[in-house]
Amino acid sequence: MSAVLRTRGLGISFGAFRAVDDVNLTLEPGARQALIGPNGAGKTTLINLLTGVFKPTHGTIHMGERELTALSADKRARMGLARTFQINTLFPSLTPLLSVVLAISERDGLGAVWWRPLKRNKAAFDEAHALLGRLKLDALADVPVAELAYGKQRLLEIALAMAARPRILLLDEPAAGVPEDESGELFEAIAELPQDISVLFIEHDMNLVFRFSRRISVLVAGRILTEGSPAEIGRDPRVREVYLGHGAAHV
Amino acid sequence: MSEMLAFDQVVAGYGNAVVLDRLSFALAQGQSLAILGRNGVGKTTLLETLMGNTRVMRGALRWCGEDITRWPAHRRVRAGLGWVPQEREVFPSLTVEENLTVIGRPGPWNLQRVYQFFPRLRERRGNYGNQLSGGEQQMLAIGRALMTNPKLLLLDEPMEGLAPIIVEELARSIRHLCESEGLASIVVEQHPVLALEMTHQAIVLERGTVVHAGPSAALAGDASLLEGLLGVGMTDVQA
Amino acid sequence: MGIVIFDGVAYGMLLFLIGVGLSITMGLMNFVNLAHGTFAMVGGYAASVLMNHFGVGFFPSLAAAFIAAALVGAVLEFSFYRRLYRAHPLDQVLLSIGIVFVSVAVFTYFFGPTMQAFQLPPLLDGRVSLLGLEVGRYRLFLILCGVAVLAALLGVLGKTRYGAMVRAAVDNQRVAGGTGIHVQRLFFLTFSLGCGLAGLGGALSLGMLGLEPSFPLKYLVYFLIVVCVGGAGTITGPFVAALLVGIVDVAGKYYLPEAGAFLIYVVMIIMLLARPNGIIPRKGLA
Amino acid sequence: MKPLALSPARLRGIEVFFWLALASSFFLLPDKLTLMSQIVIFGLFAVSLDMALGYAGILTVGHAAFFGAGAYAAGLLARHGWSEPFSGLLFALLLCVALGYVLSYLVVRGADLTRLMITIGVCMLLAELANRLSSITGGTDGLQGVVIAPVLGLFEFDLYGKTAFAYAYGVVLVVFLGVRLVLRSPFGLTLRGIHDSRKRMLAIGSPVEARLRLAYALSAGVAGIAGALLAQTTQFVGIESIGFNRSAEVLIILVLGGTGRLYGGMIGAIVYMLVHDWFADLNPQYWMFWLGIFLIAAVMLGRGGIMGALSRLVKTGRAS
Amino acid sequence: ADEPLRIGLIATYSGPYADYGRQFDAGVALYLKEHGGKIAGRTVEVIKKDTAGPAPDAAKRIAQELVVRDKVSVLTGLDFSPNAYAVAAIATQAKIPTLVMNAASSAITASSPYVARLSFTVQQVTDPMARWMVKQGVKEAYTVVADYASGTDAETAFKKAFTAQGGKVVGEVRTPMNNPDFSAYVQRIKDARPQAVFFFFPSGVMPPAFLKVWKERGMEEAGIKLYATGEATDDSYLDATGDVALGLVTSHHYSYAHASPKNQKFVKDFAAEFGTKLRPSYFAVTAYDTMAAIDLALAKTKGELSGDKFMDALKGLKFESPRGPIEIDPATRDIVQTVYIRKTERVKGELVNVEFDKFERVKDPAKESQ
Numbered sequence A: 001m002s003a004v005l006r007t008r009g010l011g012i013s014f015g016a017f018r019a020v021d022d023v024n025l026t027l028e029p030g031a032r033q034a035l036i037g038p039n040g041a042g043k044t045t046l047i048n049l050l051t052g053v054f055k056p057t058h059g060t061i062h063m064g065e066r067e068l069t070a071l072s073a074d075k076r077a078r079m080g081l082a083r084t085f086q087i088n089t090l091f092p093s094l095t096p097l098l099s100v101v102l103a104i105s106e107r108d109g110l111g112a113v114w115w116r117p118l119k120r121n122k123a124a125f126d127e128a129h130a131l132l133g134r135l136k137l138d139a140l141a142d143v144p145v146a147e148l149a150y151g152k153q154r155l156l157e158i159a160l161a162m163a164a165r166p167r168i169l170l171l172d173e174p175a176a177g178v179p180e181d182e183s184g185e186l187f188e189a190i191a192e193l194p195q196d197i198s199v200l201f202i203e204h205d206m207n208l209v210f211r212f213s214r215r216i217s218v219l220v221a222g223r224i225l226t227e228g229s230p231a232e233i234g235r236d237p238r239v240r241e242v243y244l245g246h247g248a249a250h251v
Numbered sequence B: 001m002s003e004m005l006a007f008d009q010v011v012a013g014y015g016n017a018v019v020l021d022r023l024s025f026a027l028a029q030g031q032s033l034a035i036l037g038r039n040g041v042g043k044t045t046l047l048e049t050l051m052g053n054t055r056v057m058r059g060a061l062r063w064c065g066e067d068i069t070r071w072p073a074h075r076r077v078r079a080g081l082g083w084v085p086q087e088r089e090v091f092p093s094l095t096v097e098e099n100l101t102v103i104g105r106p107g108p109w110n111l112q113r114v115y116q117f118f119p120r121l122r123e124r125r126g127n128y129g130n131q132l133s134g135g136e137q138q139m140l141a142i143g144r145a146l147m148t149n150p151k152l153l154l155l156d157e158p159m160e161g162l163a164p165i166i167v168e169e170l171a172r173s174i175r176h177l178c179e180s181e182g183l184a185s186i187v188v189e190q191h192p193v194l195a196l197e198m199t200h201q202a203i204v205l206e207r208g209t210v211v212h213a214g215p216s217a218a219l220a221g222d223a224s225l226l227e228g229l230l231g232v233g234m235t236d237v238q239a
Numbered sequence C: 001m002g003i004v005i006f007d008g009v010a011y012g013m014l015l016f017l018i019g020v021g022l023s024i025t026m027g028l029m030n031f032v033n034l035a036h037g038t039f040a041m042v043g044g045y046a047a048s049v050l051m052n053h054f055g056v057g058f059f060p061s062l063a064a065a066f067i068a069a070a071l072v073g074a075v076l077e078f079s080f081y082r083r084l085y086r087a088h089p090l091d092q093v094l095l096s097i098g099i100v101f102v103s104v105a106v107f108t109y110f111f112g113p114t115m116q117a118f119q120l121p122p123l124l125d126g127r128v129s130l131l132g133l134e135v136g137r138y139r140l141f142l143i144l145c146g147v148a149v150l151a152a153l154l155g156v157l158g159k160t161r162y163g164a165m166v167r168a169a170v171d172n173q174r175v176a177g178g179t180g181i182h183v184q185r186l187f188f189l190t191f192s193l194g195c196g197l198a199g200l201g202g203a204l205s206l207g208m209l210g211l212e213p214s215f216p217l218k219y220l221v222y223f224l225i226v227v228c229v230g231g232a233g234t235i236t237g238p239f240v241a242a243l244l245v246g247i248v249d250v251a252g253k254y255y256l257p258e259a260g261a262f263l264i265y266v267v268m269i270i271m272l273l274a275r276p277n278g279i280i281p282r283k284g285l286a
Numbered sequence D: 001m002k003p004l005a006l007s008p009a010r011l012r013g014i015e016v017f018f019w020l021a022l023a024s025s026f027f028l029l030p031d032k033l034t035l036m037s038q039i040v041i042f043g044l045f046a047v048s049l050d051m052a053l054g055y056a057g058i059l060t061v062g063h064a065a066f067f068g069a070g071a072y073a074a075g076l077l078a079r080h081g082w083s084e085p086f087s088g089l090l091f092a093l094l095l096c097v098a099l100g101y102v103l104s105y106l107v108v109r110g111a112d113l114t115r116l117m118i119t120i121g122v123c124m125l126l127a128e129l130a131n132r133l134s135s136i137t138g139g140t141d142g143l144q145g146v147v148i149a150p151v152l153g154l155f156e157f158d159l160y161g162k163t164a165f166a167y168a169y170g171v172v173l174v175v176f177l178g179v180r181l182v183l184r185s186p187f188g189l190t191l192r193g194i195h196d197s198r199k200r201m202l203a204i205g206s207p208v209e210a211r212l213r214l215a216y217a218l219s220a221g222v223a224g225i226a227g228a229l230l231a232q233t234t235q236f237v238g239i240e241s242i243g244f245n246r247s248a249e250v251l252i253i254l255v256l257g258g259t260g261r262l263y264g265g266m267i268g269a270i271v272y273m274l275v276h277d278w279f280a281d282l283n284p285q286y287w288m289f290w291l292g293i294f295l296i297a298a299v300m301l302g303r304g305g306i307m308g309a310l311s312r313l314v315k316t317g318r319a320s
Numbered sequence E: 001a002d003e004p005l006r007i008g009l010i011a012t013y014s015g016p017y018a019d020y021g022r023q024f025d026a027g028v029a030l031y032l033k034e035h036g037g038k039i040a041g042r043t044v045e046v047i048k049k050d051t052a053g054p055a056p057d058a059a060k061r062i063a064q065e066l067v068v069r070d071k072v073s074v075l076t077g078l079d080f081s082p083n084a085y086a087v088a089a090i091a092t093q094a095k096i097p098t099l100v101m102n103a104a105s106s107a108i109t110a111s112s113p114y115v116a117r118l119s120f121t122v123q124q125v126t127d128p129m130a131r132w133m134v135k136q137g138v139k140e141a142y143t144v145v146a147d148y149a150s151g152t153d154a155e156t157a158f159k160k161a162f163t164a165q166g167g168k169v170v171g172e173v174r175t176p177m178n179n180p181d182f183s184a185y186v187q188r189i190k191d192a193r194p195q196a197v198f199f200f201f202p203s204g205v206m207p208p209a210f211l212k213v214w215k216e217r218g219m220e221e222a223g224i225k226l227y228a229t230g231e232a233t234d235d236s237y238l239d240a241t242g243d244v245a246l247g248l249v250t251s252h253h254y255s256y257a258h259a260s261p262k263n264q265k266f267v268k269d270f271a272a273e274f275g276t277k278l279r280p281s282y283f284a285v286t287a288y289d290t291m292a293a294i295d296l297a298l299a300k301t302k303g304e305l306s307g308d309k310f311m312d313a314l315k316g317l318k319f320e321s322p323r324g325p326i327e328i329d330p331a332t333r334d335i336v337q338t339v340y341i342r343k344t345e346r347v348k349g350e351l352v353n354v355e356f357d358k359f360e361r362v363k364d365p366a367k368e369s370q
């Protein structure tokens, strides 16, 4: 099986500081892969490199056969690379409904259509309602985003990413700030996404990581320390040393 | 023991919207408090109210015997409240070091001690606030609050985004600070077990009002009560 | 050649002296304060009235100009500006334009629409020889003032915690208050400082530009150019930009008079395209 | 205070009433028709600025560049013998869309202050160009000899300004409906999204810069129509129509009315110009004082302009 | 009594040029005061409107409202050329006599048969200066003008007259309006070392700023002579300009120090009415003369106000103004007047323009040549 996403020697320097260094990461079709590592290891930066927020100083990124390294962020998104942000990045003055409709209409390439009323696009509204329903946000569909509680905003982050019907979904701590039972549900929803969607997620909640990932990559100081199945990673003393600590004995 | 902090029938919210509805509780000197509750029940709003960032429509806040309901935020800080906002909100155009020193006040906490507490921050001392990872921002927000040398630390989901090993250390440290230096804290958490371990007392909020108050240990020990209040299956958490 | 550069530097210093206050109120405090020229005008009129009607000397009048403008700034801050720090920048535009309108009318009413008389003190009149150049004394004085103000401000804003506090408060007022900064007082002082500097610049401009009630609108664009090309919120940025603008403008007019009014805008656009956040961007901008 | 609730149907009723009320000034204010036609023209100009500023979030104080370009386009066309008014408008529209698109490459980058200064700079350069090309434009003396043929070949531009008003009103209404359509289209939603979070827009695959360029070009076109209308109805083009002061004035009008609210520009123009006219009549020398006080009072009483204040009183029931 | 005579006065009352409106008002008020508030036996109602500077669309709107709503019989004021051009269309359409009190672009009177001018044109005062300079033995001159329509008019008129008399223009420069610092231009001139410099700037802050640098650079010591038109030493600004203006030779149609009995009375009455702080400038005189012209024209038509009759009466009108004898050219409806050569001196502690030479019955040269 060929990888959907593959990096070779990927790296970026901020001044003299190598935030991400020589990373070779592959994402298989249908992957449910976790990316873990200490704070400041470079996980978010890696996602920013993959999605084109930053331009790498070293290495390449391929999506299937296509090289992405030089493409702009929006172009990558249109090719099916969707993400959520660690720090909420939403449309504060829109409602959740309009936010999702916006994502859908951009996905369908209608963002420049200025000669037809939005309302005419019934399908987008229906789809948006359905998506919000799945994330239990339908009751809040018409509340301005700025007034939503933090946890609900986290959910909307995911809704926006899913609205793009991505081939690859990159989630940066999606469950942070979501209560435990709901974060479980959230991850179940992610796990049940169609198998042709590959998911890479960053998460510091080890319950979720070990429950939902099939493969784990550990990033330390910008480099991949090790990769493997949850069981292998849970046993790895180096990972315990720098990241898991002793409380993770249960894993 | 004398009272440190009290909410007395507080009604508060944003604009015309009421979020806290006749909320009351009291906390004794040197005691730590866990605030639990589902998304959107008003935990953050409670802390924002304590910092004077909401509109208090009725009721009063007392701090060490004084009515602080109308005090401006900076005065509350000087009186001993140290705040870690939920979304961290470090100052993006200040370096890590400036973030820490800009509001420093004399006391046991100084730059060196914060750096000792979070060695990662020392490494990143020259980075600007917006050039930090999420976890580093969280550490910085906590460090910044410590630098004001508070008597009561207000932590709004402080563990969010921190690596497990750091979470463990931090929880231990906060408990230790309370016991050895009398630095109390109010901890808002999504993970009840963690919060209850760190605190003496706990309250559970629902729709802006207190539905349960009692010692943390008792609540932690009563799985079915917790289940009822929070809807959390406690069994699979940190067995 | 030498004299052209000297003239450019002197002209640039004048722009810096008036513009640096704007870099503080608009750049550092993030308040789109289009009424900056009003405060410069207050300083200019204060100095002019003191000299013409009360026979006060030039140098004491400069100090008075600073104080007068700072006081007016303090009053307006207290009554209007402080309510709008968190408002949308466009609301700030509306407020400051309103203040400009009122000030233009008020100064016309009290001082008439025509220009204020100004006589240079004998000490600053005429020319001196400097390194083989016959340079205007007043221009030399402007350069000295510019450098002195630069040094003083760098000392206050750069070296002390004060500057960091202002930046913190601008970044996030709610959290700044929540970490113990007395935001209101901080802004009050800073705003008054910016206005005082404007007033000083306004008084110093008497020797070169004419002072009349339409002053606040007439030169607004120049101040904006200096601040934005230099880097809003910094002190050295506007200094460098003012030098650049001054030299380019004077040299351009000397060597290429046909380019006239075009040059300065073309240079500005090129500079902004090359360095969108200014020559010396404020630190920590995303 | 309880916000007043308004249903979408009611809202539409208010819109219709607004335009009917404006139209009725044809009969109710026969002495003020020239002022009224200039009000609707500046209203349209402010609406065009709103497209760029309120919706696309491009802070510009140089929009008179397009207003003036449109005015000169229509004026020069008429001066050189093509005096049919509608084709003049079309010409101005196309020219300004093209000009706007080209200039958008300079404007649609950088942060707010940068954009502000670049738009000012471009506007100043164009104004200076108009001054330099005085053999074509008439320079500061203005472009004379603009003669416009009767509208539809029937209605002469009369001394009372009846034709001018009817013509300006009709054109403004049609263009306004066009703008309304644009802002309610998927593209309009995209603009709101960009205004809120550029970063997120990129992440959902929106080519933000291209979208902004389109918005800027459309907005330039509308500004050009407004300028052309002014040139045609006054049959004169002053160099002031392209200057910084006009850019600043329309910004004040828009901000007073309220940005990002479709009707902000129209309401702003009506209020600002009527108030201005009134104060200037009362006191030709110190009206600036009263106008200044009015602006200060307006900000102190309600943020977000008149529409902002109104929207806080009225809660619109959204049924979507 | 019958209907008052309504006169619409369109001028600048606010902003940087508010002095124009103030001077107009004073001139008009003084004339009315002297004539008991009446013209041709009718009380006069002056309706003042502000354009706040050059604003042709506002000017046109105002003119239209004055005609349609306020039913004025005469339009006047008009300090800026674009405003006058824009209003000319209304004058034609409504057949309303329109008397220009300042706008100096030559072609204004050609833009409508109902427009006449009582002020001056830029060419009219520039041309005599050029001829006078040659008479004084100036062979080479450098020109400096503000880069706007009147500036280029002045430049062209000067060049034409100067070269026609055998002089040579050795250099020319146009400075932007709103130019804060003249050092580059003055230095350029200094390095070019011409025999003389002629400059034209609109009255206001530009001339003093230029003169300041002129003095600071020691141009006089360098032997370069300076000439200008009277805008440079506008009586409204002369006091504030100060000593840097001393010795400057200018040409203009009016000086407040004009030594005629008519002017002495005018100045005295003016001071009695408005105090000594406001000096009558050429704006006030034109306003005063405009009222006189309306008065005289109506006397000729016996109060008949129709545009055509009024304009006929105006053509060829001749009378004594405080500035000297003036007349309206019947062919062009433009003013014919004496242009004086003056020098700025301190007389009794005051800076004034002292006239010492003159050119009589000067017509607008721009029209002469056509």
Ligand SMILES: Nc1ncnc2c1ncn2[C@@H]1O[C@H](COP(=O)(O)OP(=O)(O)OP(=O)(O)O)[C@@H](O)[C@H]1O
Pocket: A014, A017, A019, A037, A038, A039, A040, A041, A042, A043, A044, A045, A046, A086, B124, B127, B130, B131, B132, B133, B134, B135, B136, B161
């Ligand atoms: N723009 C920048 N300039 C300089 N350093 C930066 C910049 N952005 C990030 N860094 C540094 O790069 C490192 C990696 O940051 P990143 O956000 O990728 O960490 P992370 O692995 O996501 O951590 P966390 O789990 O805490 O979110 C951090 O130490 C951070 O300080």
Ligand SMILES: Nc1ncnc2c1ncn2[C@@H]1O[C@H](COP(=O)(O)OP(=O)(O)OP(=O)(O)O)[C@@H](O)[C@H]1O
Pocket: A146, A147, A148, A149, A150, A151, A152, A177, B014, B017, B019, B037, B038, B039, B040, B041, B042, B043, B044, B045, B046, B086
């Ligand atoms: N700025 C605001 N304006 C209006 N309503 C708000 C605002 N901020 C929060 N709310 C509302 O107040 C309620 C309580 O929010 P709050 O943020 O206090 O909840 P929380 O308990 O902290 O939730 P979470 O666990 O998600 O952080 C929510 O219903 C939210 O929608």
Ligand SMILES: [Mg+2]
Pocket: A043, A044, A045, A086, A172, B133, B134, B135
């Ligand atoms: Mg991260």
Ligand SMILES: [Mg+2]
Pocket: A150, B043, B044, B045, B086, B156
């Ligand atoms: Mg919260």
